[in-house]
Amino acid sequence: MLKFIVRRIVWTIPVLLVVIFLTFMMMRQIEGNPFRQSERAVPEAVQANLERKFNLDKPWYLQYAYYVKGVFSFDLGPSLVVRGRDVNDIVKTHFPNSIELGFYAFVFAIVFGIPLGMIAALRHNTTVDYVAMIFSNIFYAIPSFLIATLLIYFVALQWGLLPTSGWSSWEHKILPAIALGFAPMALFARLVRGTMLETLQQDYVRTARAKGLHYRRVVGLHVLRNSLIPVVTAAGPLLGFIITGSFVIELIFNIPGIGQYYITAVSARDYSVVMGLTVLLAVIVIFANLVVDILYGILDPRTRDARA
């Protein structure tokens, strides 16, 4: 087991290097660097100084090396547009909000999605099952901006229960969390239902029932535990899902998070910020994959060799 974990962690390092490299090379292709002569007229000496300051006079592989060194020492470099502000500051002020939002959305998805899937599976082929599945299919298809808009329109504007946008008090955080958590909730419900139906067919469940174990105990002890393994593995893709959704949700609810700042940075052509935030998001996903793989290895020992 230890060997598996160590191998998996060591393997993460080249992965990080490759992903940073790809992002780095993509960013280099973008036209319209704020330091280019065409963008603003500065004397040549100033231009040269600027380029030296940001290492733009060095060959690309050195720039890449500097950048990697920066990332591994938690320094994502300066902002090219906002003077005196570096990417780390932006991450420090905006990232906690995004994490908070994502966390609430995740909790919402788990708290409502898993029971919904369980009920549907246990009442397989009944009206309850059909209604649960119709709803989760619909919610999985609705774009999050519609859910967000409807929530604002009814809950905030028509009924006046909660504020429409902002991020200052707990009341502000309810609607965005629900809007972002809806699709993951539907995903969880479908996933849990599917795996649970499969688990209920297993021989060990039949054996447990045959030796007289109470139905509730069988479900709680055998079925649920084995049905939740795929939920753990879905957490990786789900994170990407939530990150993508947060761009839209933060924009609609005017939440000062990474997603909203990302869009601002793109339109301001603040490419060092764009690159820093992209690398940050990628690193988070890679680490989530790492944790998921290790968890999966612990929960299901058969996968250790195959995925190491």
Place this chain on the structure above:
Amino acid sequence: MVANPTDLRDEGLIADPGASPASGAPIRQSNLWKDAWRRYIHNKGAVVAGVVFVLILLYCLIVPIISPYDPNEVDFAIANEPPSLEHPFGTDKFGRDLFTRVALGGRVSILIAFGATLAILFIGVVYGSISGFVGGRLDNGMMRFLDALYGLPYLPFAIITLAIIGSTNVWTMMIALSIASWFTTARIVRGQVLTLKENDYVRAAKAVGARWYRVLGRHLLPNTLGILIIAIFLELPAVILGEAFLSFIGLGISPPDASWGAMAQEGRTVYRTHPTAIIVPSVAIASLVLCANFIADGLRDALDPRMTES
């Protein structure tokens, strides 16, 4: 077991009048596609979804041609009207008929969605079949690389891609949406190729001296076709939503052309007073995504009964 002639035909026990009598004898005429079709039409949800899907396509194709309204004509006298007989979906903030504009927007959205999906499949098939076919160290390396990229959020990379290209139109949207979305398809294709490679008929083909490109082209790729058709409808919803998100955050194709996502973004400015302007295009997106999901499920059950729902 068999009660009436229809069932007999279904079971392939008597000749189908439409089918060519190959040997003259009423032998069992059945192949993968016939079986798949039979399984598919027994799945009510998938049939309904397929019909609605076709209806949406027809609506997008036909309505702009027969509509009496100019989709780009501005008339503030009838701005933000609720749905009525003349304007079934109401009008937007410029007084343009939404019934016509949603159809036009659907053309853009669906074109981008299918284009990006085909691009994703192409990259996925090339990558996956090389990896699975060559095997060994190359396969190992290529799969490790995929593992590295697995789960990366596509949106930042789509945004960067658009920034690199510098202009946003239907074609650049296709590129942006496919650039970081082909990992899963590549994996599926590789898995399928690996399984097929061990089949006896592939070994037999190799044993009689077939070259690698013949084995790949004649045996491996045609047999991944079923999986690919499923993959189209699995990928389509993600691409439609991706395009909608990109447009919604203001990075979509520019007006007056508008995809559903761009229309929703336009509607966002007036949703407090006139929510239909954002609801209508969003519901259009949701219907198409919902249909594609059901079609994918139906196709999966029909084409590959071994695959279970996950």
